Amino acid sequence: GVDAVELRVDLLDYPGKGGDEADIHVEEVEDTLLRQLTQLRRATTLPIIYTVRTAGQGGQFPDGHTRLYEQLCEFGFRAGCDYVDIELPASNLTPSVMAMRLARRVGHTRIIASYHDVAGRLWTAASPTEGFSVFREIIAKLAQYGSIVKLISMATDIADNFALHTWSKHDEIVRLLNGRPLITMNMGDTGRLSRVLNRTLTPVTHPALPVRAAPGQLSVREIHTLRHQLGMLPRREFYLLGSPIQSSPSPLLHNTGFDALGLPHHYALREMASVRGNEEAIRAMLASDHFGGASVTIPLKVDIIALLDEISPSARAIGAVNTIIRRADGSSYGDNTDWLGILHSVKRQPCKLAPSSGAALIIGAGGTARAAIYAAHRLGIARIYLYNRTRANAEQLVQQFNTLPITIVDSLDDVAKAAADARLTLQLIISTVPGTITNMTLPSTLFAASGAQTGGVAVELAYRPRETALMAAAAQHAGWCCVPGVDVLIGQGLWQFRYWTGCKPPQ
Numbered sequence: 001g002v003d004a005v006e007l008r009v010d011l012l013d014y015p016g017k018g019g020d021e022a023d024i025h026v027e028e029v030e031d032t033l034l035r036q037l038t039q040l041r042r043a044t045t046l047p048i049i050y051t052v053r054t055a056g057q058g059g060q061f062p063d064g065h066t067r068l069y070e071q072l073c074e075f076g077f078r079a080g081c082d083y084v085d086i087e088l089p090a091s092n093l094t095p096s097v098m099a100m101r102l103a104r105r106v107g108h109t110r111i112i113a114s115y116h117d118v119a120g121r122l123w124t125a126a127s128p129t130e131g132f133s134v135f136r137e138i139i140a141k142l143a144q145y146g147s148i149v150k151l152i153s154m155a156t157d158i159a160d161n162f163a164l165h166t167w168s169k170h171d172e173i174v175r176l177l178n179g180r181p182l183i184t185m186n187m188g189d190t191g192r193l194s195r196v197l198n199r200t201l202t203p204v205t206h207p208a209l210p211v212r213a214a215p216g217q218l219s220v221r222e223i224h225t226l227r228h229q230l231g232m233l234p235r236r237e238f239y240l241l242g243s244p245i246q247s248s249p250s251p252l253l254h255n256t257g258f259d260a261l262g263l264p265h266h267y268a269l270r271e272m273a274s275v276r277g278n279e280e281a282i283r284a285m286l287a288s289d290h291f292g293g294a295s296v297t298i299p300l301k302v303d304i305i306a307l308l309d310e311i312s313p314s315a316r317a318i319g320a321v322n323t324i325i326r327r328a329d330g331s332s333y334g335d336n337t338d339w340l341g342i343l344h345s346v347k348r349q350p351c352k353l354a355p356s357s358g359a360a361l362i363i364g365a366g367g368t369a370r371a372a373i374y375a376a377h378r379l380g381i382a383r384i385y386l387y388n389r390t391r392a393n394a395e396q397l398v399q400q401f402n403t404l405p406i407t408i409v410d411s412l413d414d415v416a417k418a419a420a421d422a423r424l425t426l427q428l429i430i431s432t433v434p435g436t437i438t439n440m441t442l443p444s445t446l447f448a449a450s451g452a453q454t455g456g457v458a459v460e461l462a463y464r465p466r467e468t469a470l471m472a473a474a475a476q477h478a479g480w481c482c483v484p485g486v487d488v489l490i491g492q493g494l495w496q497f498r499y500w501t502g503c504k505p506p507q
Helices: 026-043 066-078 097-103 128-142 159-168 171-177 189-197 220-229 250-260 279-287 303-307 313-318 338-347 367-378 391-400 412-421 469-475 485-501
Strands: 005-008 048-051 083-087 110-116 148-154 182-187 237-242 266-271 291-296 323-326 332-335 358-363 383-387 406-409 425-431 456-460 480-483
Touching: 005 026, 026 048, 026 066, 066 083, 066 097, 083 097, 097 110, 110 128, 110 182, 128 148, 128 159, 128 171, 159 182, 159 189, 182 189, 189 220, 237 250, 250 266, 250 485, 279 291, 279 303, 291 485, 303 332, 313 332, 313 338, 313 367, 323 485, 338 367, 338 456, 338 485, 358 367, 358 412, 367 383, 367 391, 367 425, 383 391, 383 412, 391 406, 406 412, 412 425, 425 469, 456 469, 456 485, 469 480
Parallel strands: 005 048, 048 083, 083 110, 110 148, 148 182, 237 266, 237 291, 358 383, 358 425, 383 406, 425 456, 456 480
Antiparallel strands: 291 323, 323 332
């Protein structure tokens, strides 16, 4: 449920910590930091926020170690961190020379220009007008060098949270920010409400942690629960549309995710075998104030497009929708995450493709085959071979993708020779037919055609049974990786969850 992880350099036990600045060897500290960043990169793909928080602004890094502070901040840039926090000096509220210099050569790193008002100057000012004047001055200075602006104070009263929220939306502040994201919060237990109101990179804790990193810090679940109770996060209803769907694991997947993040939503089944005859019910569902979105499965993926306000470019290219998103204005937006589930499942495999010299075999010509073809295309596969028992259905599918290099084969025995004649290696096989089809024979030449150097990936889109004919055949050949249908199902569902909620799904 989080969007980034923060590395607090000042909290690490680095060589020389606690001693005089002159006795600290920056190379040794950087070696320690590099090991920490390497471990962090191995553990997560989330963006990294690199922070050296000084004692004067609520951290543990000595205020007097200005040279080392600059060196360590510069290391954050050289290490390729996504965000580096650069403090506004509390002494004169003027951006340092180092901050301005780094701002001119940040590369792909974004600077979070931060100031921690630990004394609560905003709230101890003689009047609210004077407090806002201090707030405006700090924001203006932070905006000089930061691509994200962060101002943290210390609440003395719950009303301070409402004032901070109101000031953040003031026309003068919006003009000063000029499109930059703003992080504003109050520290302490009294400031908890400000963490609920803040919408950008709110620091959170987790129930598994022994202590909260800061007083008043909340978990993702607690923040969402409070937002719902305050009327900021209304309950939404999500559905799975199609037939048959009674054995679908999608309700368990999405409801578990909602509960883990404290989201008040609910996901349920709405079985219907056709769009025709259900148009009024579908339109009423889409127009409901409680509707949040829907998953769409067979046999509705194509026909439901006519009832939606707009569809994504990928859904238009595929010609099928498996995801309906309710937008802020209440309109319905159709998308397709099936191809994303396939693509990312393939990319995660240790068997790496060489797509420019590779071929793919798609088995089946139904609605899901459309997403499989699109995924193979987005992977950069040079040629796609399409096999379906009814050739007319395959021809209709090829007509839709008439700009892609697709060849229909009448027999699976023909695939290996066709790929070899084109000087390609078969590296990807995607089966889109039901797992209950047991009379399909997969010749060993399909897997031998890949060659030992590249191997291949076999993707099964049926999630029952767990081991299908394709999975069993691929497992017998060295160099081939198998992707079971349940992995693709979960993968596309995780993308749906992100699109519906704006949250990274728990995994």
